[in-house]
Amino acid sequence: MYFSIDGEENLKQKLLLSAINEFAEYGYEGARVDNIVKAAGCSKQTVYHHYGNKENLFIEVLEYTYNDIRTKEALLTYDDDKPVENLEKIIDFTWDYYCKNIWFLKIINTENQSRGVHLKKSKKIEGINARHITIMSGIIKKGEEKGLFRDNIDPVHLNISIAALGFFYLVNQHTLSHVYGLEITSPQSLSKRHAVIKETIMRWVLR
Missing domain, CATH: 1.10.357.10 (Tetracycline Repressor, domain 2)
Incomplete structure (x- = not known):
């Protein structure tokens, strides 16, 4: 883990930092949205609301x-x-x-x-x-x-x-x-x- 998600960030920031951890560790193809939302403490719907999809999140x-x-x-x-x-x-x-x-x-x-x-x-x-x-x-x-x-x-x-x-x-x-x-x-x-x-x-x- 490269960034700790300590609860001080807002939900969108948590998603972004969780995504960085996931993409850095497993690459784009290996990264899983399920892992990202679990680390951020939210649902997939939150990802779609803020970013639309996995690709937009990676961008x-x-x-x-x-x-x-x-x-x-x-x-x-x-x-x-x-x-x-x-x-x-x-x-x-x-x-x-x-x-x-x-x-x-x-x-x-x-x-x-x-x-x-x-x-x-x-x-x-x-x-x-x-x-x-x-x-x-x-x-x-x-x-x-x-x-x-x-x-x-x-x-x-x-x-x-x-x-x-x-x-x-x-x-x-x-x-x-x-x-x-x-x-x-x-x-x-x-x-x-x-x-x-x-x-x-x-x-x-x-x-």
Whole structure:
């Protein structure tokens, strides 16, 4: 269980959090509405009233998932005159968020297994992620102006690379642990991986 349903949320919130737990654990196909309503302490009729069906519920879970990381990322403060530190701050935040919110990675992985069909039906995702690209574009532009960053760095691919270096490691922690004989999620291993991610990105970006 990734979210505890402690009774303080309203019924719609309980359903959403229960759904996140279920979808993260069993994927879209394996998730059961019966389990979701049982955890939320309501009936199937409540799901249909608030969300219509399982697919609409999952779409809202996806929107919540992306909005959560983007909202917290937006709380970061940046010094316009320090593009290197700003980029490092995004790298640090992304890694820390992934480590603390494995449910996020599982929900995204679940949608990839569904070939992104549900995400395409969302009317909110594009707006949720828009500021994310704007922030990175500004950091790159300032770094280039100050002669610190290489020219023509694509902000989208930079964001993807930061995400990929952490996402792959954590999502595949069980197979990687077996293949390489490592304690992938030990504090020492996580710290080392964090350092590798930061060095990899900064060596690519800096002149």
